[in-house]
Amino acid sequence: MHRWDLSPFSVTPAASLLARCVSKDILSQGEIDSASSRLSPVFSNQLHEAEQRIRTQRQLDQLQLEMDLLKMEKKTADVTNSFYLSRRFQMLQMFCSHLQGLLKEQNSLRQRLMKPLGRTNLPVQAHLQRFVVDVVKMLLDFIQTLEEKLTSVRCSPSAIDRLAQLNTSLAQLLAHVADVESLSNQVLQRKEAHSSKQSDSSAG
Template sequence: MAANPWDPVQPTAAALLIERCLGAGVLSQDDLKQTWKETPCFTQVEDLQKIYALKAEINKSLELEMLTLEKETADISHSFFLNQKCDTLQTINSHLEAVLREKRSLRQRLAKPLCQEHLPIEASYHQFVSELLPLAVKFIEKLEVYIETIHTIPQIPECRKNMDNALVRLEAFEADLEKLTEQILTWREKQIKLLQEKVPEVS
């Protein structure tokens, strides 16, 4: 029967040999005691036993470290995760192959405008979409005008100031025009009177 490698007090090879000799009757306990007293060579057996126990502890620590490392790297080394990644890559590869097969039709579809052709809308909303779509088209047509209007919003205070100045000038021009009109009318009346005074003299 194999000895337990994790047992810190497992018998060494020398201890097993002595045990077999005692069992076979080749040695006795008295012989062992006498030998121990005369030649303490068996003190090395205890040292060897400590060394074997230390080796067993080191092996146990190494195995625990190996298990920890295997757990940490399971996502890149374990066959289960590798199979999942292979399946994902195979799916992506199949999709890319399908894209390459349909490359020509995809180019044609990309080159062709899709406006008002494919609208995945539920049937209950078709009526609202049919009413909204013309409004959206009109809005898109005037979108540039709306954008320009929005861009001019920060300039409104300056434009308003310019309009006020222009209005003041216009009022001044209007006053000048009224004065000029009065002068023209006055001059015209004078000219008419002069003409009327000259006409009787001629007659």
């Protein structure tokens, strides 16, 4: 490897220029080696440190790229790995069995509800069947009357509304009483005044 190379993966512009000069016989490899050997130690150390920093940075970039690839593989492993797939398949099977059990229970419940709750033919003796019919009619009448009563109760005003109406009526009645009392006082005053005028006129 050439000592002018900054990394094993790339060629610097200076090294490329020197390589062209050597290929065109402008410079020889010996002249380049002798010139590089005559460099001051300070310059050589700085160049070496720069090369080390560049190599280290590229190694870090390579490691970062590998770490990103590993993270991506880890994310995709949740879907493609057989371990995770087997666990998810087991959970899916459990869920399917639970759904099947619910469907079976629903079917059995539906069949039970479709069956009649009582017998179609009531075991009633012949001489009592007329009373059973009367009782059924009375029951229907009772249900109808009860519905009418409930409807009337729902539609009727509540006790609070009735109390408010009573208070309003009482206030109106008191107002009318006060008006009547004032009118009666006015009538009495006018009557007294009229009688006093008549007495004065008769005395004169």
